[in-house]
Amino acid sequence: MNQADLQAQPWQLSERARKLTSSAIREILKVTERPEVISFAGGLPSPATFPVEEMRVACDRILRDSPAAALQYSATEGYLPLREWVAQRYSVNGASIRPSQVLITTGSQQALDLLGKVLIDPASRVLVETPTYLGALQSFSMYEPNYVQVPTDEHGLIPETLDSTLTAGARLLYAQPNFQNPTGRRLSLARRTALAAFAQRAGFPVIEDDPYGALDYAGTPLPTMLSMAPDHIVHLGSFSKVLSPGMRVGYIIAPEELHFKLVQAKQATDLHTPSLTQRIVHEVVKDGFLETHIPKIRSLYRDQCAAMLAALQEHMPAGVEWNRPEGGMFVWVKLPQHIDTMKLLEQSIVQHVAFVPGGPFFANEAEHNTLRLSFVTVPPARIDEGVAKLGALIRAQV
Amino acid sequence: MNQADLQAQPWQLSERARKLTSSAIREILKVTERPEVISFAGGLPSPATFPVEEMRVACDRILRDSPAAALQYSATEGYLPLREWVAQRYSVNGASIRPSQVLITTGSQQALDLLGKVLIDPASRVLVETPTYLGALQSFSMYEPNYVQVPTDEHGLIPETLDSTLTAGARLLYAQPNFQNPTGRRLSLARRTALAAFAQRAGFPVIEDDPYGALDYAGTPLPTMLSMAPDHIVHLGSFSKVLSPGMRVGYIIAPEELHFKLVQAKQATDLHTPSLTQRIVHEVVKDGFLETHIPKIRSLYRDQCAAMLAALQEHMPAGVEWNRPEGGMFVWVKLPQHIDTMKLLEQSIVQHVAFVPGGPFFANEAEHNTLRLSFVTVPPARIDEGVAKLGALIRAQV
Structure with a gap:
């Protein structure tokens, strides 16, 4: 225009x-x-x-067994069994994630919007990879930040470059460590460890956006930064790439203090993610289907x-x-x-x-x-x- | 807290x-x-x-007939047949509403968030009824406006009070003309006419939020302000009170210039409303079920x-x-x-x-x-x- x-x-x-x-x-x-x-x-x-048949059977079962709950308003935080499933799934490598840290979002894109709402004021500094996910720039830009580009190479973001010149006054650092959109790069294990350590002293959250983590061709995933620094990493996950993007079901795992603010922001944004889509996702994944x-x-x-x-x-x-x-x-x-x-x-x-x-x-x-x-x-x-x-x-x- | x-x-x-x-x-x-x-x-x-059986049949049919489209990413504007249905439904009383004016939202609450995003800067004046819908205050407050209370009585908002002292510099006026939440009041026909006329000269949009319009006990609805001033009223509708709130399907009918900005804001907010829920709603309503x-x-x-x-x-x-x-x-x-x-x-x-x-x-x-x-x-x-x-x-x- x-x-x-x-x-x-x-x-x-x-x-x-x-x-x-x-x-x-x-x-x-x-x-x-x-x-x-x-x-x-x-x-x-x-x-x-897309697991069409599993979705169809799940939807049919939900609308037979618990129609009133599936069609009624529901909690802003999300469907509790799904939040419990997410917490359980991330409680690996020594990490202990509680359902009270999990907020179900209307796709991961909404997670970005809510983080922008809760963390960014006009002219706040926001650190992003070079290049970074276009959709994150679109979401954050609604809150009018000043972006700071963090240097990257073929192994992803370079933690050594995060000196005080770059990070002073920052409100968040946004990264996609697994098979990043747009570059397809994966952050190396050494750099994950360094970035998780950085998060613990940064004074602002490091956002680990991870829609592609499961799509690891060799099936040998690297540990999440969430598992390394659960009190300082905000982890975004999604069912878009492993079940269906049209369902728009994602989640944020965050420390409780931040979770609480994100819930309030979500209530003002769309009250809650559709009850039916959350229940379909849970019904499909709950017994190990993804394995x-x-x-x-x-x-x-x-x-x-x-x-x-x-x-x-x-x-x-x-x-x-x-x-x-x-x-x-x-x-x-x-x-x-x-x-x-x-x-x-x-x-x-x-x-x-x-x-x-x-x-x-x-x-x-x-x-x-x-x-x-x-x-x-x-x-x-x-x-x-x-x-x-x-x-x-x-x-x-x- | x-x-x-x-x-x-x-x-x-x-x-x-x-x-x-x-x-x-x-x-x-x-x-x-x-x-x-x-x-x-x-x-x-x-x-x-809740029309449980109709929903179940609709979902089953969609996942048999067009699973790929129902589970894939879809257009930010919404499912076109549903947008066409909405436009058709509002093309009454001489009004002609185009599908290109209709944006499907993740419930009406999201419509409020998007309007806040697109119209409100910090300290912008926002006119609201006295009292007004709490959820609208929550949504708009994210964009840090200064509220101006417009006087009301048992017939709703009093248009005569909208003088320049009250309206100077306002970005929008928000009203629920039908069976308002919280008062249950209905704006009289004379006042609708006056408020629609006001909208045409106001220099800012009048938001007609109408989740309860269909729940008119006598079945004798008053005309919408949208039908009176389609280029100056932004109309919000919802399937929450006539089908199911848990589906989170609502819509905004707005003049094209504003529609275009709302679409951009929605793209940054959640990409699109779930494809499946939109299609279920359309499948249920398309052949006159609501009648x-x-x-x-x-x-x-x-x-x-x-x-x-x-x-x-x-x-x-x-x-x-x-x-x-x-x-x-x-x-x-x-x-x-x-x-x-x-x-x-x-x-x-x-x-x-x-x-x-x-x-x-x-x-x-x-x-x-x-x-x-x-x-x-x-x-x-x-x-x-x-x-x-x-x-x-x-x-x-x-």
Whole structure:
């Protein structure tokens, strides 16, 4: 929306709303819904992984056995058996998580909004990875912070860079340690340990956003920072990537003092997450379903990732770099400095190939020669075809 | 939470979070969940009105016919067939509402949060009824406005009082014209017309929050202000009182320029309302179900209301006043000036009778001799028993 559009508003908007601009990328990517487009742009999990039959049976059982409770208003904190399940699941590696620390959210996106509400004032400093999850920037930006970019490399955020110049006056540090969106990078064990130790002396919470942790191809997850510093880490989890994103069920595990404030903020925000979706999720997961289900997703995504890496190897010219994800849904590609991926997207869309340019994932200074490829929804043959087209476009410019 | 608790926070909270205090009333009312308590305190619809079987069949059909779409991420604006249904339903009395004006929200509470996000800056003036819906105060307060109380009487908000002293610099006016929570009052037709005309020249939107409009006992609804001034009224609707509150499905009908900003704010808040709950609601309502279902709710609530009014007539001493609602779920009771209903609640809880003191429903200066009674979930015999106890307590103090 340009300045003329802003002036067309008949009413005075809040400062935060005036700063909202419509995304040029979002406009371009609208075409990705057409079937002829090979889209590496989505952040969507593969619908092949949705446990449809289990959900249907669960919903049917809930509406037969406890319809009044499933359809009535319920507690802001969430459905207690689900909160207990989450607490139990995280009580590993010596950590003891209490249900009273768990708040069920309307997807993890709401967790970000609530943290912004409770922790950020205008001009508060907020530390984020370089690059970071675009949706977190969108949520936090509603509370008008000043972002500080924390340096990263192929092993994720670099804890050694967190000196007082960077961290003075910060309200939170936001990180995705597992298979980060957009880079697919995993924070190493040594750095987790260092960052958890940092959290214990920081004076502000470290947010461990972990939607992709279960999607570890080798099935050898690294310990969460929550397990290392449970009183100083705020952990965000989600059922979006292991069951269904359309259900919008996530959770925040936080120290009780902060939990209490988050509950109050949630009450003002949507009263509670739908009773039915919470109960469906609980009914599906309560007897160990994920122990057999998650390995299937891992296996599918591992194969999809291999197809993407093979295609990149085959079709990308020299000077193009990418990582080899050990889990998750994304690979991060770096082109020669002079190639602007926003312009590249305009060209590739004409050839029916879509991706997300890297620029919007940077809080401040962006690397415009980067892009994110999602590899979980496109069949391998089409992955090869799409990457070949993308490679040819890049080859013509190097 | 008292000052000592606030200081116990290990981290710096936002200004808005520091202002959040836990409600003494909420603490007292926790006991209302016990079966021996006769609770007039809830804002819950009667579970007898939930169309359980229709919901179960709808959910089953959706998860058989379109599971991938029902479980996948979906558009922030909401499920298009549901948006079309809403637009169609409001295109009456000469109004023409477009689906492009409809945003599906995670309950009406989220509509209030999004309006706060998009319209309110710290210290912005926000006009509210006297008294007003507590949940709206909670939502808007997150954006730190200065409230201005608009005078009301038994016919609702008094439009003649909206002079420039009251309205200068306001960002929005918030009203519940039908069977308001907490008073049960309905805004008269003449005042709707006047308020809609005011909206057209105000320079800020008038919010018409209408969760109870369908619960009109006589089935003779007054026209919405939306139908009178569709370019200047923002209308909030909900399925909570006609289908199920636990589903958390509501909607905002707004002029397109504002709709566009609300969509951006919602994207940052929870991405979208759950795909499944939206589709269940649409599947249940799409073929006219509400035309037979709503009259049943009306009839039940009319009888419940009659039982409450008869009990008040029977048991309240002289000097106690109340209104005779024409719809909705609440009656508003005014006691002699010297009786503080917060103290009365402490006494009545001992006798296992609960209500909500009126004080918290006032944005600024409160009338502490008021209280709200909900009459839809307690069986008539218990209504009489509860009101008799309450009447005896009051009688002892007049």
